[in-house]
Amino acid sequence: MQSANMLLKKIVRSSVLPVAAQHGMKRDLFPLSRTLSLSLCLKQDNSCKPSEKLDLDAWKKVMKSGLQEEVSETVSEPQELSGLAAARETLEMWRLAGKSVPENVSEEQLKTFMECPSKSAKKKYLKYLYLKELYKKNDKRKMEEKRERRLEAQEQTSKTDEIQKSPFLCLWASTMDKAYNWRAAQSMIFGQPLVFDMSYEKDMSVREVANAVKQLVQSEGCNRRAVDPFHIHFCNFKDDSLYHKEFLKHYKEAWGKLLITVTEQCYTEIFPKDKLIYLTADSPKVMKTFDHDKIYIVGSMVDKSIKTGVSLARAKRLGLETAALPLDKYLLWNTGAKNLTLDQMMHILLTLKDTADWKKALEFVPKRKYCGFVNKPVSELKKTLDLVNTLKIGKRREELQKQFAKNYPKKYKLK
Amino acid sequence: IQPPEKPLQSEEWNRLRENFQLPEIFEEVMLNSMIRCNSPIDVAKSLLTHVAKRNGDIAYNVLVKYLTLCVQQGQVSEICDVYDIMKARFKILEIGAYNLFIKGLSNSDQWKMALTLLEEAKKMMIPSRTSYESCIKAASCHQEMKLAFELYHEMLAKDVVPTLDVLQSFFGFSRGMNGAELQKELFGILFYLRDNQIYPHKTFMQSIKLWFESIPGRKWRGRLTNIKDSGQCPVCNRQLEDSNLTEEEYNNLSERIIRDVIHGTDTFRKTSPQEFEAFQTFVENQLPFDIVIDGLNVSHIKPRKMHCENLLDAINCLAKDNVRLLVLGRKHMLINSSNWKREIMKEMQTKADFFFAENISEDDAFLLYATLRSGKHCKFVTRDFLRDHKACLSDSLTRHLFRKWQRGHQIVLKAMFFSVFSQQPAFQYDCVVQTTGDTWHIPYKDVFEEKYSYRVPRKWLCIQQK
Numbered sequence: 001m002q003s004a005n006m007l008l009k010k011i012v013r014s015s016v017l018p019v020a021a022q023h024g025m026k027r028d029l030f031p032l033s034r035t036l037s038l039s040l041c042l043k044q045d046n047s048c049k050p051s052e053k054l055d056l057d058a059w060k061k062v063m064k065s066g067l068q069e070e071v072s073e074t075v076s077e078p079q080e081l082s083g084l085a086a087a088r089e090t091l092e093m094w095r096l097a098g099k100s101v102p103e104n105v106s107e108e109q110l111k112t113f114m115e116c117p118s119k120s121a122k123k124k125y126l127k128y129l130y131l132k133e134l135y136k137k138n139d140k141r142k143m144e145e146k147r148e149r150r151l152e153a154q155e156q157t158s159k160t161d162e163i164q165k166s167p168f169l170c171l172w173a174s175t176m177d178k179a180y181n182w183r184a185a186q187s188m189i190f191g192q193p194l195v196f197d198m199s200y201e202k203d204m205s206v207r208e209v210a211n212a213v214k215q216l217v218q219s220e221g222c223n224r225r226a227v228d229p230f231h232i233h234f235c236n237f238k239d240d241s242l243y244h245k246e247f248l249k250h251y252k253e254a255w256g257k258l259l260i261t262v263t264e265q266c267y268t269e270i271f272p273k274d275k276l277i278y279l280t281a282d283s284p285k286v287m288k289t290f291d292h293d294k295i296y297i298v299g300s301m302v303d304k305s306i307k308t309g310v311s312l313a314r315a316k317r318l319g320l321e322t323a324a325l326p327l328d329k330y331l332l333w334n335t336g337a338k339n340l341t342l343d344q345m346m347h348i349l350l351t352l353k354d355t356a357d358w359k360k361a362l363e364f365v366p367k368r369k370y371c372g373f374v375n376k377p378v379s380e381l382k383k384t385l386d387l388v389n390t391l392k393i394g395k396r397r398e399e400l401q402k403q404f405a406k407n408y409p410k411k412y413k414l415k
Numbered sequence: 416i417q418p419p420e421k422p423l424q425s426e427e428w429n430r431l432r433e434n435f436q437l438p439e440i441f442e443e444v445m446l447n448s449m450i451r452c453n454s455p456i457d458v459a460k461s462l463l464t465h466v467a468k469r470n471g472d473i474a475y476n477v478l479v480k481y482l483t484l485c486v487q488q489g490q491v492s493e494i495c496d497v498y499d500i501m502k503a504r505f506k507i508l509e510i511g512a513y514n515l516f517i518k519g520l521s522n523s524d525q526w527k528m529a530l531t532l533l534e535e536a537k538k539m540m541i542p543s544r545t546s547y548e549s550c551i552k553a554a555s556c557h558q559e560m561k562l563a564f565e566l567y568h569e570m571l572a573k574d575v576v577p578t579l580d581v582l583q584s585f586f587g588f589s590r591g592m593n594g595a596e597l598q599k600e601l602f603g604i605l606f607y608l609r610d611n612q613i614y615p616h617k618t619f620m621q622s623i624k625l626w627f628e629s630i631p632g633r634k635w636r637g638r639l640t641n642i643k644d645s646g647q648c649p650v651c652n653r654q655l656e657d658s659n660l661t662e663e664e665y666n667n668l669s670e671r672i673i674r675d676v677i678h679g680t681d682t683f684r685k686t687s688p689q690e691f692e693a694f695q696t697f698v699e700n701q702l703p704f705d706i707v708i709d710g711l712n713v714s715h716i717k718p719r720k721m722h723c724e725n726l727l728d729a730i731n732c733l734a735k736d737n738v739r740l741l742v743l744g745r746k747h748m749l750i751n752s753s754n755w756k757r758e759i760m761k762e763m764q765t766k767a768d769f770f771f772a773e774n775i776s777e778d779d780a781f782l783l784y785a786t787l788r789s790g791k792h793c794k795f796v797t798r799d800f801l802r803d804h805k806a807c808l809s810d811s812l813t814r815h816l817f818r819k820w821q822r823g824h825q826i827v828l829k830a831m832f833f834s835v836f837s838q839q840p841a842f843q844y845d846c847v848v849q850t851t852g853d854t855w856h857i858p859y860k861d862v863f864e865e866k867y868s869y870r871v872p873r874k875w876l877c878i879q880q881k
Contacts, residue, residue, distance in 0.1 A: 056422065056457055056460040056461060056464060057460065057464075058464045058467065058468070059460070059463040059464040059466070059467035059468075059473060060496060060500060062464075062467035062468070062471060062472075062473075063467065063472070063473060063500045063504060064500065064503070086507075086539075089506060089507050090507065090509060090539060090540075093475070093505065093507060093508060093509035094509050096474065096475035096476060096505075096509075097475055097476050097479055097509050097511055097512070098443070098476040119540065119541070203680075284774065284775050308684075309684040309685070310681070310684065312683075312684070312775070313681045313682075313683035313684040314681075314683070316683045316687060316775075317681075317683045317687075
């Protein structure tokens with residue numbers, strides 16, 4: 001260290017240093033303006049520099065020393081790992097590396113992970129699991145917070161208030177259930193049928209089927225709560241299909257008690273063909289009014305990759321009438337596909353059935369997909385737009401002709 | 416946050432950490448910004464030391480970040496140290512760390528270690544293409560061409576697509592080297608370009624040219640040129656391969672078009688079996704056509720003109736010298752409307768054969784079928800790139816065939832001033848890397864990026880043996 005200091009001092013005195021300083025040496029290390037204070041500064045450095053110098057690789061020692069005991073354990077362990085364990089190990093390392101990987105992975109999930117065909121598919125699946133875990137955790141935390149707040153509130157009220165008297169027993173949930181079920185039962189006898197076509201399992205991935213079933217569960221729920229519910233039919237429904245498995249996951253033992261019709265038959269076998277209308281976004285025909293005598297069919301399909309014309313093909317094959325919602329007529333469409341989720345369809349159809357008001361019904365189209373409602377029909381708007389455009393183009397054409405004449409004056413004269 | 420310029424003491428790091436909003440991720444954020452600013456490695460070391468002192472351990476992701484910094488600055492001995500530490504501390508490493516190690520070590524004299532690491536990484540997952548490429552470059556840089564080619568073939572076998580950069584490096588590093596084996600491998604790369612219809616860019620082309628010219632005793636000579644529309648090379652006067660498919664390829668393609676594009680998963684999606692059958696009998700009775708026209712596409716060429724007028728113009732423009740035309744359209748064209756006048760439709764039907772599909776059917780599929788059925792001489796007219804139909808074909812080989820056939824048979828009409836049409840004719844010759852044994856013709860792109868995938872280069876490298 002001493003010799004190093006000497007060297008530094010020499011360098012400082014020699015004429016090379018100003019150049020070196022220009023090349024980016026730190027001024028606070030070598031305050032050149034005051035050569036007198038330099039020696040003092042170096043002395044101060046002397047006090048702290050050695051420790052700093054030693055420090056730089058200290059982390060390696062710490063890491064290595066911490067290992068000694070562990071290493072002796074791990075080395076004796078046999079290195080061979082089975083496929084699943086190795087996969088679990090990889091996941092753990094990815095999690096340590098800060099990738100979106102869930103903390104807890106079940107055996108089943110691990111197997112799906114290993115079956116993913118590509119690296120990106122694996123990453124996607126892990127991210128999905130990670131987000132799912134995150135949402136679950138957040139929900140749990142919120143629930144706990146809520147419980148604590150409730151307990152606090154209860155303590156406060158129990159101190160101050162006595163029990164209030166009321167003419168009704170507090171039995172809201174179960175009585176409502178009964179009322180809903182009564183209505184649903186009525187709909188099974190007198191209600192207008194609404195068919196969900198369950199024949200799309202082949203066209204969907206496992207995730208898509210799961211999503212479709214989730215949407216169906218939601219639509220069934222909102223139908224049950226409606227004033228005048230539909231009589232829901234699940235047609236082309238096969239036992240032991242993926243659909244069935246997913247439904248059992250959601251409903252558990254309630255699946256057998258649902259007030260809907262589930263059948264393996266096709267809708268064409270149950271209802272007269274001329275009464276059926278297949279609802280599909282690809283249909284060239286646009287629905288004008290809701291017909292209470294018709295039976296509408298909705299394909300239970302979630303289509304994340306764009307497969308156009310699948311449900312239209314099905315309707316074509318059976319020779320059924322098709323219709324699409326008049327989205328373009330009433331909404332200024334912004335972004336997104338025109339196919340809606342099953343529960344949105346359910347809401348729209350229920351509202352149409354009750355009110356026949358398109359504006360009210362189409363409130364259920366997600367807000368992000370459209371800019372606003374149209375007062376005038378879109379066709380008229382388009383006409384004015386076309387007019388504006390033709391005027392613009394007409395002007396442009398004149399300009400072009402002028403330019404052309406300018407560029408080729410001779411040719412024009414020759415003509 | 417701005418990383419400090421020189422190593423800090425633990426107390427100073429502590430102070431910085433406390434002032435940071437989220438102290439838990441302070442180290443990560445700090446190292447990230449060090450990577451961004453390319454800070455001196457000593458600063459990062461002092462941070463690690465501080466962390467080690469405080470926690471007695473350093474987390475995996477922090478180590479990986481540090482490793483990234485080392486790789487960025489090519490600190491080989493540090494990389495080796497980090498490897499030893501990580502290997503001892505963790506049972507296995509993840510693929511990201513392996514990629515970093517391989518990248519860092521392949522540029523140094525420790526490059527053999529990168530190869531062993533590649534072997535280790537293979538046990539877990541398919542290594543990334545950058546890993547393969549840095550190993551290949553390291554091997555060929557040290558004149559181990561055999562090893563480099565082994566890795567290259569392994570890469571291809573695992574469906575990892577090499578970049579043009581690594582292919583170029585093969586030519587660059589083999590310059591002046593002799594050997595039949597090596598030559599065979601490099602020709603193999605040229606055939607790879609041919610099979611996948613890849614066009615090298617200008618610098619890559621230069622490497623190829625220089626390699627050819629450097630082969631001792633063979634006297635290859637390369638010249639840059641433009642190929643004439645007739646398909647003749649102005650340098651060596653040879654005719655390039657024509658754009659026609661072979662009999663087998665042709666049959667294969669027509670079969671696949673019918674199977675994948677028209678029928679697909681469900682015939683009803685694009686047409687219906689009855690309609691397709693009707694179309695088939697119609698085509699068989701009228702065969703063969705010379706030009707098949709996509710009526711609706713052509714009728715929209717000039718937006719301010721009536722649709723049927725556009726179509727009539729196009730038909731008049733194409734109907735010379737007794738060519739037989741087939742126009743495909745939809746039934747709605749037959750209904751008298753502002754855009755489709757009945758008289759004009761009648762006039763057109765005297766000049767060409769028409770087939771009207773259902774309004775919800777796809778006429779493009781019929782276009783392809785009719786053209787392919789008519790034979791190799793038949794061309795078709797549409798401005799559509801037919802990308803969605805190409806996408807229906809299930810394997811890349813057939814997709815390449817389709818592209819080649821499309822280049823040779825598609826005529827594009829362009830609307831010019833007033834009522835003049837100009838046609839962009841189909842290519843006479845095939846635009847791929849090609850050889851006759853004593854010549855090579857290699858098309859190349861002027862710029863590095865390929866702006867339009869459908870556009871083929873017009874510039875060529877002609878290499879011939881003197």
